Amino acid sequence: MGMARWKWTGKAGRAALTAALIWAAFQPGAALAESIRLGSAISLTGKYSTNGDFTQKGYDLAAKAINERGGVEVAGKKYTLEIVYYDDESTPARGAQLAERLIAQDGVQYILGPYSSGLTKAMAPVTEKYGVPMVEANGASVSLFTEGYRYLFAVLSTTEQYLQPVVDLAAKVAHDPSRVRVAGAFENDPFSQDVQNGVLADIKRHGMKMVIEDKLPPELNDMSATLAKVRALRPDVLLVSGHARGAALAVRQLSDMRIELPMVGLTHCDSAQIIEKFGEKAEGFLCAAQWAPALKYSDLLFGSAADFARLYEETYGAPPPYQAAESAAAVMVFADAFERAGTLDPKAVRDALAETDMMTFYGPIRFDESGKNVAKPMVLYQVQDGEYKVVYPPEPAEAELRYPMHAR
Amino acid sequence: MIDNFLLLFDYPVLSADLALNGLLIGAVFVLAAFGMALVWGVLNIINIVQGEFVMLGGFVALMAAEAGLPVLLGIPIAALALFILGWGLYRLVIFRVIDRDLFVSVLATFGLSIVLQQLSNELFGADVRTLEAGLGTLLLFDGAVALAQIKVLAFFLALGLGLLLWLFLKYSRLGQAIRATAQNPRAASILGIDTDRVYAATYALNAALCGAAGGLVVMAWAIHPYIGLPYTVRSFLIVIVAGIGNIGAVVAAGLGLGAFENVAGFIFGTEYQIALVFLLMVLVLVWRNLRLQRKRMYLK
Numbered sequence: 001m002g003m004a005r006w007k008w009t010g011k012a013g014r015a016a017l018t019a020a021l022i023w024a025a026f027q028p029g030a031a032l033a034e035s036i037r038l039g040s041a042i043s044l045t046g047k048y049s050t051n052g053d054f055t056q057k058g059y060d061l062a063a064k065a066i067n068e069r070g071g072v073e074v075a076g077k078k079y080t081l082e083i084v085y086y087d088d089e090s091t092p093a094r095g096a097q098l099a100e101r102l103i104a105q106d107g108v109q110y111i112l113g114p115y116s117s118g119l120t121k122a123m124a125p126v127t128e129k130y131g132v133p134m135v136e137a138n139g140a141s142v143s144l145f146t147e148g149y150r151y152l153f154a155v156l157s158t159t160e161q162y163l164q165p166v167v168d169l170a171a172k173v174a175h176d177p178s179r180v181r182v183a184g185a186f187e188n189d190p191f192s193q194d195v196q197n198g199v200l201a202d203i204k205r206h207g208m209k210m211v212i213e214d215k216l217p218p219e220l221n222d223m224s225a226t227l228a229k230v231r232a233l234r235p236d237v238l239l240v241s242g243h244a245r246g247a248a249l250a251v252r253q254l255s256d257m258r259i260e261l262p263m264v265g266l267t268h269c270d271s272a273q274i275i276e277k278f279g280e281k282a283e284g285f286l287c288a289a290q291w292a293p294a295l296k297y298s299d300l301l302f303g304s305a306a307d308f309a310r311l312y313e314e315t316y317g318a319p320p321p322y323q324a325a326e327s328a329a330a331v332m333v334f335a336d337a338f339e340r341a342g343t344l345d346p347k348a349v350r351d352a353l354a355e356t357d358m359m360t361f362y363g364p365i366r367f368d369e370s371g372k373n374v375a376k377p378m379v380l381y382q383v384q385d386g387e388y389k390v391v392y393p394p395e396p397a398e399a400e401l402r403y404p405m406h407a408r
Numbered sequence: 409m410i411d412n413f414l415l416l417f418d419y420p421v422l423s424a425d426l427a428l429n430g431l432l433i434g435a436v437f438v439l440a441a442f443g444m445a446l447v448w449g450v451l452n453i454i455n456i457v458q459g460e461f462v463m464l465g466g467f468v469a470l471m472a473a474e475a476g477l478p479v480l481l482g483i484p485i486a487a488l489a490l491f492i493l494g495w496g497l498y499r500l501v502i503f504r505v506i507d508r509d510l511f512v513s514v515l516a517t518f519g520l521s522i523v524l525q526q527l528s529n530e531l532f533g534a535d536v537r538t539l540e541a542g543l544g545t546l547l548l549f550d551g552a553v554a555l556a557q558i559k560v561l562a563f564f565l566a567l568g569l570g571l572l573l574w575l576f577l578k579y580s581r582l583g584q585a586i587r588a589t590a591q592n593p594r595a596a597s598i599l600g601i602d603t604d605r606v607y608a609a610t611y612a613l614n615a616a617l618c619g620a621a622g623g624l625v626v627m628a629w630a631i632h633p634y635i636g637l638p639y640t641v642r643s644f645l646i647v648i649v650a651g652i653g654n655i656g657a658v659v660a661a662g663l664g665l666g667a668f669e670n671v672a673g674f675i676f677g678t679e680y681q682i683a684l685v686f687l688l689m690v691l692v693l694v695w696r697n698l699r700l701q702r703k704r705m706y707l708k
Binding site: 046226228232243 | 419426530533545638678
């Protein structure tokens with residue numbers, strides 16, 4: 001079909017094509033109603049390609065669901081959502097360029113965020129400069145929200161909250177929280193340092209004691225120096241944040257070194273596939289997540305969290321990682337803001353975004369001054385009998401916390 | 409920091425645990441460093457692709473296991489696959505830079521390393537991957553020292569391969585040809601040695617050693633397409649300290665480096681672990697320079 005179009009090389013052909021396009025544009029209620037174009041530069045190749053793919057699937061699934069329901073109604077008129085994608089190759093410089101291109105060249109006035117804090121950080125100054133709102137679902141770094149950006153909104157919980165629930169749980173199970181001794185190993189990168197800062201604040205609040213505070217160099221492929229300390233000091237809680245590699249190494253080396261602790265909290269368990277790879281060794285670990293299909297949140301578009309998971313699995317043939325869920329929620333936030341703004345003016349949409357207060361299958365969404373979602377708590381899974389079970393927040397928890405972690 | 413020192417005194421067995429674990433970490437570096445020393449000595453090339461060979465070896469072992477083969481068989485398979493790849497890369501790229509300036513070969517192998525990183529990202533994805541060898545843990549001193557058996561295997565494999573390499577270089581026909589070529593390529597070729605073939609074999613051998621190391625890395629730690637650089641840097645460091653003509657020194661330097669890293673990381677905190685390794689290298693170089701100066705003075 002594409003070939004047939006390119007055969008029209010003559011001047012007459014081109015004129016006819018132009019005429020046809022103009023005609024199509026002016027047809028009231030043509031096959032597809034007018035669409036609102038959202039733009040996104042995401043990592044389809046490069047080191048974030050796996051998560052970039054999840055992000056895109058989440059965006060697409062939400063746009064499709066909204067369009068099937070009849071689209072978005074703005075001031076009495078129906079619009080469908082259309083998403084323009086570019087591949088940022090997982091590099092921040094490219095992401096910034098593409099944001100510029102989407103806005104200045106393609107005329108996109110609403111941006112869906114890229115994958116990772118680094119890329120979001122690279123793109124935010126551009127969207128800010130043009131006064132184009134960006135709703136993002138995969139940049140959790142606290143530093144994104146200290147710059148005073150007015151056009152940046154994030155649906156996910158920020159990084160400092162990732163392991164805070166573990167500290168909360170530790171305080172809850174302890175007879176005397178002030179006697180709880182915590183060890184931490186955090187990668188020396190912005191993400192994990194944020195995680196550490198959040199944890200330290202909570203530890204201080206509970207009066208707990210930090211006995212180990214190691215910063216793992218990003219190029220380190222072994223944790224035995226830290227774990228030797230853990231072995232000697234036997235802390236009550238161990239927290240590890242080092243992306244998928246940190247999670248994989250922690251599970252593997254704790255078991256290799258025969259260290260058994262009452263409570264261990266990790267980030268990125270699911271991307272490290274600790275259950276699939278390590279089986280029995282992964283039992284009892286606590287894993288931070290933004291969302292889980294077992295949560296009891298629901299909305300009118302997707303239904304419950306479990307309904308979303310089912311639809312996602314039917315569409316893509318695999319259960320949804322939380323990256324896909326939060327990405328879908330970002331599209332829903334935009335749709336909601338368009339309807340409330342009653343206009344497509346980016347400034348008005350921005351103001352409507354700032355007023356967002358909605359419930360989704362992903363959780364409640366309400367932005368504070370700086371644009372981060374302050375309504376949704378983090379989720380903690382525990383690996384129990386070879387499955388992830390939600391043990392926190394207490395309200396929609398699926399299972400009792402196993403404490404100490406190796407208890408059955 | 410002082411806490412950590414005191415901790416070592418409170419639990420003396422901890423230092424054994426740290427040092428032994430460190431030695432085992434060093435074993436993998438030793439394997440990669442053997443290859444680097446060989447290639448450096450014979451081809452006069454600083455091979456920046458070293459770490460990528462390790463990484464690819466890991467992925468080959470992973471694929472072999474996923475194809476249903478016994479997990480440990482992945483190590484020789486990785487070595488074999490990398491031998492072939494090394495030979496191919498020699499024929500494709502490396503032979504062109506052999507007689508050129510050192511800078512050209514560094515640039516060429518650096519380029520190769522980027523190409524291999526990106527290709528593996530395309531082929532295998534960017535995820536962190538691990539493989540369970542199912543070997544368990546070796547407990548010493550009533551369980552006070554715990555060593556993963558796969559790391560112990562890595563240690564003995566490094567020693568064994570070092571010995572084999574030494575025997576091979578000393579007694580085999582090809583080994584003698586390699587040494588002859590390293591000493592004087594022109595004389596070697598006049599005497600009928602096919603130096604081009606020797607170069608290819610050396611480069612392929614290097615890749616195979618790294619491949620075996622990679623198989624061990626995926627079973628004892630974790631790999632992803634961008635894991636290579638630390639292995640390149642470590643093997644470079646080991647070769648600089650040990651020199652290029654001495655297999656025993658490479659073993660000593662590699663194991664020493666591993667142990668030093670682990671103990672230093674424990675005492676000063678892991679964030680300084682890598683920095684301390686480099687500091688040690690600088691100190692060794694300064695010390696060696698001083699010694700050489702003294703020798704030079706005698707010569708006067």
